[in-house]
Amino acid sequence: xxxxxxxxxxxxxxxxxxxxxxxxxxxxxxxxxxxxxxxxxxxxxxxxxxxxxxxxxxxxxxxxxxxxxxxxxxxxxxxxxxxxxxxxxxxxxxxxxxxxxxxxxxxxxxxxxxxxxxxxxxxxxxxxxxxxxxxxxxxxxxxxxxxxxxxxxxxxxxxxxxxxxxxxxxxxxxxxxxxxxxxxxxxxxxxxxxxxxxxxxxxxxxxxxxxxxxxxxxxxxxxxxxxxxxxxxxxxxxxxxxxxxxxxxxxxxxxxxxxxxxxxxxxxxxxxxxxxxxxxxxxxxxxxxxxxxxxxxxxxxxxxxxxxxxxxxxxxxxxxxxxxxxxxxxxxxxxxxxxxxxxxxxxxxxxxxxxxxxxxxxxxxxxxxxxxxxxxxxxxxxxxxxxxxxxxxxx
Numbered sequence: 403x404x405x406x407x408x409x410x411x412x413x414x415x416x417x418x419x420x421x422x423x424x425x426x427x428x429x430x431x432x433x434x435x436x437x438x439x440x441x442x443x444x445x446x447x448x449x450x451x452x453x454x455x456x457x458x459x460x461x462x463x464x465x466x467x468x469x470x471x472x473x474x475x476x477x478x479x480x481x482x483x484x485x486x487x488x489x490x491x492x493x494x495x496x497x498x499x500x501x502x503x504x505x506x507x508x509x510x511x512x513x514x515x516x517x518x519x520x521x522x523x524x525x526x527x528x529x530x531x532x533x534x535x536x537x538x539x540x541x542x543x544x545x546x547x548x549x550x551x552x553x554x555x556x557x558x559x560x561x562x563x564x565x566x567x568x569x570x571x572x573x574x575x576x577x578x579x580x581x582x583x584x585x586x587x588x589x590x591x592x593x594x595x596x597x598x599x600x601x602x603x604x605x606x607x608x609x610x611x612x613x614x615x616x617x618x619x620x621x622x623x624x625x626x627x628x629x630x631x632x633x634x635x636x637x638x639x640x641x642x643x644x645x646x647x648x649x650x651x652x653x654x655x656x657x658x659x660x661x662x663x664x665x666x667x668x669x670x671x672x673x674x675x676x677x678x679x680x681x682x683x684x685x686x687x688x689x690x691x692x693x694x695x696x697x698x699x700x701x702x703x704x705x706x707x708x709x710x711x712x713x714x715x716x717x718x719x720x721x722x723x724x725x726x727x728x729x730x731x732x733x734x735x736x737x738x739x740x741x742x743x744x745x746x747x748x749x750x751x752x753x754x755x756x757x758x759x760x761x762x763x764x765x766x767x768x769x770x771x772x773x774x775x776x777x778x779x780x781x782x783x784x785x786x787x788x789x790x791x792x793x794x795x796x797x
Contacts (some may be wrong), residue, residue: 528586611767
């Protein structure tokens with residue numbers, strides 16, 4: 403029984419999984435899930451590209467690592483593979499929850515896990531009637547949001563968005579109305595308005611990894627990826643923020659495992675990246691100027707990392723490119739400025755650990771270029787271990 407790697411395009415994460423599988427002497431079937439056809443009739447199913455038939459390869463696969471990047475494509479891929487009798491990491495019940503911020507928050511809330519105060523209004527900002535007239539609901543939606551969240555700052559976000567896209571912060575009524583007006587029904591925001599209280603999280607947030615193998619208890623890696631910067635209220639790295647490793651107190655690790663169990667439920671194997679904020683408020687361990695000065699000093703070594711990421715040799719000679727990336731990250735992490743900011747984050751997390759707030763779960767996290775090198779945790783290993791645990795094989 404083999405393991406299949408299902409992907410849209412072979413990017414660094416997928417190439418990293420391949421490299422790790424080779425190092426561990428694990429055979430993988432590589433199965434594209436873009437520009438293919440899936441057909442079904444009384445004779446069974448066929449999965450084909452224009453030049454190759456993958457049907458027999460898939461029939462020999464017992465477990466599929468679903469690395470398709472589009473959330474909607476990943477949902478379809480998971481359901482199809484499970485219908486064809488395959489185990490999938492992550493299974494469809496996990497994918498369905500992680501697809502939606504609201505569904506994720508509902509699961510956390512039901513389990514008693516602290517989340518930002520959240521309001522969902524199942525009404526779009528504008529509605530077009532049969533006669534072509536348009537109804538504007540912005541004022542009513544704003545009233546409903548402020549009725550629950552007050553006149554404080556309010557975050558509006560798409561239910562199925564990623565990378566901080568289309569997440570907006572309203573500091574007053576007029577900004578709230580503008581942000582509501584800018585929302586519309588799309589593939590990442592199917593219906594309604596999702597809003598939350600603004601959490602005073604200081605300059606960083608946390609991405610925490612929790613994994614599960616069949617027959618073993620869920621495991622939370624002791625280091626988180628901290629995304630840090632003052633560029634925006636969003637600390638997502640896609641907005642140009644920096645990355646650090648953050649030591650997780652046992653309290654947070656146990657809570658992260660609880661989050662994983664809440665989403666993973668009775669499934670035998672899964673892997674999740676949990677996004678969390680520490681509600682620091684005014685309980686800062688140093689002043690902003692100290693952190694800013696050290697972040698500014700890190701811009702040059704971090705620019706060197708970004709330069710390596712752009713090298714065209716990435717796909718032509720991945721092992722060589724990977725060594726250059728590792729060297730660039732090592733240079734960045736060996737600076738005094740990095741160590742200083744890391745100490746601030748560690749102290750802040752330790753001091754405010756009981757103010758941790760979980761707000762999102764990612765079922766297909768990016769990991770090779772940042773999480774692996776910053777936290778020392780290669781997610782390809784637990785992915786492959788989880789798959790092997792479902793086949794009954796082991797290292």
